[in-house]
Amino acid sequence: MDSQAAPLPRRDFLTLATTATAAVGVGAFAWPFLDSLRPAGTDVGRLPIDVDVSAMKPGQQIAIVWRGNPVFITRRTPAALAALKQPALAPRLRDAASSAHQQPPYAANWHRSLSPEYGVVVGVCTHLGCVPGYMPDASASIPIENWPGGYACPCHGSKFDLAGRVFKGAPAPYNLPVPPHHMMAPGTLRVGENPPGETFDFGDIVQI
Amino acid sequence: MAKNTDLHETRQTVTYTGVAGWIDRRLPVLTGFRAEYITYRMPANLNWLWNFGAILTVVLMVMLATGLFLAIHYTPSAADAFASVEAIDRQVPSGWLLRSIHMTGASLFMAALYIHLFRGLYYGSYKQPRELLWITGLVLLCMVMLTAFAGYVLPWGQMSYWGADVVGKAVGAVPGIGGWLEHFLQGGDAPGDVSLHRLFILHFFMAFAVLGVVVVHVAVLHVAGSGNPKGIEPPAATVPFHPYYSAKDAAGLVLFITVFAVLVFFFPAIVAEPENYRPANPMHTPADIEPEWYFLPFYGILQSVPSKFGGLVVSVGAIGLLFLAPWLDTSPVRSARYRPVYRLGIVGLVVAFVTLGLVGRHHAEGIWMIVGRIATLVYYGHFLLVMPWSTRRERTLPAGVEGTP
Numbered sequence: 352m353d354s355q356a357a358p359l360p361r362r363d364f365l366t367l368a369t370t371a372t373a374a375v376g377v378g379a380f381a382w383p384f385l386d387s388l389r390p391a392g393t394d395v396g397r398l399p400i401d402v403d404v405s406a407m408k409p410g411q412q413i414a415i416v417w418r419g420n421p422v423f424i425t426r427r428t429p430a431a432l433a434a435l436k437q438p439a440l441a442p443r444l445r446d447a448a449s450s451a452h453q454q455p456p457y458a459a460n461w462h463r464s465l466s467p468e469y470g471v472v473v474g475v476c477t478h479l480g481c482v483p484g485y486m487p488d489a490s491a492s493i494p495i496e497n498w499p500g501g502y503a504c505p506c507h508g509s510k511f512d513l514a515g516r517v518f519k520g521a522p523a524p525y526n527l528p529v530p531p532h533h534m535m536a537p538g539t540l541r542v543g544e545n546p547p548g549e550t551f552d553f554g555d556i557v558q559i
Numbered sequence: 560m561a562k563n564t565d566l567h568e569t570r571q572t573v574t575y576t577g578v579a580g581w582i583d584r585r586l587p588v589l590t591g592f593r594a595e596y597i598t599y600r601m602p603a604n605l606n607w608l609w610n611f612g613a614i615l616t617v618v619l620m621v622m623l624a625t626g627l628f629l630a631i632h633y634t635p636s637a638a639d640a641f642a643s644v645e646a647i648d649r650q651v652p653s654g655w656l657l658r659s660i661h662m663t664g665a666s667l668f669m670a671a672l673y674i675h676l677f678r679g680l681y682y683g684s685y686k687q688p689r690e691l692l693w694i695t696g697l698v699l700l701c702m703v704m705l706t707a708f709a710g711y712v713l714p715w716g717q718m719s720y721w722g723a724d725v726v727g728k729a730v731g732a733v734p735g736i737g738g739w740l741e742h743f744l745q746g747g748d749a750p751g752d753v754s755l756h757r758l759f760i761l762h763f764f765m766a767f768a769v770l771g772v773v774v775v776h777v778a779v780l781h782v783a784g785s786g787n788p789k790g791i792e793p794p795a796a797t798v799p800f801h802p803y804y805s806a807k808d809a810a811g812l813v814l815f816i817t818v819f820a821v822l823v824f825f826f827p828a829i830v831a832e833p834e835n836y837r838p839a840n841p842m843h844t845p846a847d848i849e850p851e852w853y854f855l856p857f858y859g860i861l862q863s864v865p866s867k868f869g870g871l872v873v874s875v876g877a878i879g880l881l882f883l884a885p886w887l888d889t890s891p892v893r894s895a896r897y898r899p900v901y902r903l904g905i906v907g908l909v910v911a912f913v914t915l916g917l918v919g920r921h922h923a924e925g926i927w928m929i930v931g932r933i934a935t936l937v938y939y940g941h942f943l944l945v946m947p948w949s950t951r952r953e954r955t956l957p958a959g960v961e962g963t964p
Contacts, residue, residue, distance in 0.1 A: 373809075382653070383656045383657055383660075384624065384628050384657070386652045386653035387631070387652055387653045387654055388628075391650055391652050
């Protein structure tokens with residue numbers, strides 16, 4: 352028999368079939384190994400957290416951990432709310448109107464929260480992930496000129512106002528994310544769950 | 560199939576081109592692989608017992624891979640080890656499967672190792688010029704036993720703890736320095752956090768050390784070449800490794816993997832000891848404590864000897880004797896096929912080994928004590944009596960068998 356005329360000699364076919372079977376076997380065998388690296392049990396870390404805010408004093412901030420990240424809850428003073436509404440502040444901010452999807456629709460307002468009294472933001476700088484420091488007191492020069500009160504990142508100097516809106520002239524590109532939250536009862540804030548009827552998914556925001 | 564005494568064929572030299580050629584001229588890995596695994600001459604008459612070298616290599620790879628991924632999830636501390644192993648079984652995705660493969664693999668590794676060792680004894684694989692091959696193999700046996708023991712302690716269940724405790728006490732039986740040595744190796748008065756840390760590192764390190772010695776073992780093998788069931792060398796006929804033995808090894812592997820998979824998926828309880836699913840409790844010893852099946856014959860010897868240190872010496876000596884085989888048996892006839900007396904000795908050895916395994920499962924009292932002592936004598940007798948004695952008697956091949964022994 353002329354071996355050149357045969358389209359696929361028997362030996363080649365056997366080699367090919369054996370190699371293919373072995374490759375499929377090795378591939379299937381690799382699955383449990385890769386599967387074991389899949390993060391498991393994160394559902395527990397993503398459950399909503401109830402926070403008692405009844406004892407918070409005006410101007411006080413508490414930090415909780417949700418989804419492995421710090422979440423800052425602030426009780427704002429009337430002076431702080433007035434500072435957020437200053438017309439002179441908006442031009443200094445990158446995204447004063449919260450147009451980037453960094454918050455639930457019910458927090459896309461001037462105070463970036465459900466009710467103006469309580470601020471809820473994820474305390475992770477949108478630049479490279481450091482935790483910004485809380486500097487609530489207005490100052491003429493510290494940390495920057497005409498500081499209205501807010502957050503200052505220790506790593507690369509990004510600044511945010513008390514609603515987590517980022518200042519221009521610093522590296523952070525987006526406002527601090529706002530997690531889903533609502534008041535369960537007077538004095539009890541639930542972080543990680545939308546108010547009834549809202550469908551915001553925190554996984555859809557631009558970035559933490 | 561020409562008769563060929565040169566294992567490393569030089570006629571079919573292939574010149575590699577392109578990137579392969581560039582690398583091969585600088586580091587001849589392709590030429591080397593071709594010489595050792597493609598054109599390499601193998602005896603044509605190998606039986607299925609010669610499959611176990613390849614099987615052991617593959618099981619070792621599987622053990623390394625599963626072990627590495629289990630280590631990612633394991634916590635080597637007395638407080639957390641048990642819970643981390645439970646988490647591997649219950650929470651880590653596919654963790655149960657990796658652990659089941661690793662546990663079953665340990666048993667099958669030892670099983671294949673014992674068959675491989677038997678093959679060597681039966682067909683005289685330890686004889687000149689393969690003494691070093693034999694010794695590296697026995698070094699591997701000892702290393703694998705140590706690795707298996709260390710691995711068994713890691714889940715820190717009841718059997719883990721008491722296994723470590725009994726081994727510690729056995730070390731303590733060494734006269735003079737025993738007590739100090741036990742305390743030193745254990746890192747304390749009883750097995751604890753320090754022991755567990757050390758055994759984890761030992762287990763992890765030994766796994767890769769075994770891989771290194773396997774490389775040496777295979778390198779030594781490729782100098783003298785494989786023996787063969789007839790023991791006549793050079794063999795009457797040789798064939799290239801590929802495709803003849805690559806295909807045969809693959810077929811053996813498929814059968815072996817089938818057994819492996821059936822155990823992993825349908826009978827995981829065969830290799831698992833229920834008592835080890837209770838956390839280690841230094842205040843309570845389980846009722847029936849016995850080692851894994853592959854240590855039972857040596858445990859049987861340990862129990863049969865009515866002296867704590869004596870039992871240890873005779874038990875360890877049972878492995879030590881294997882190292883002396885090339886010098887206890889110097890008969891020029893390799894294969895037990897042509898050695899009736901030696902063959903009888905081997906049968907006795909296997910029966911004694913299995914019997915000692917059964918003895919190891921029982922308390923050393925009554926009939927089991929007597930059976931254990933007889934089996935120990937038979938085991939030792941094969942090496943110290945049958946080997947030297949049959950060397951003098953069995954020096955020629957029977958009439959009708961061609962070749963020089």
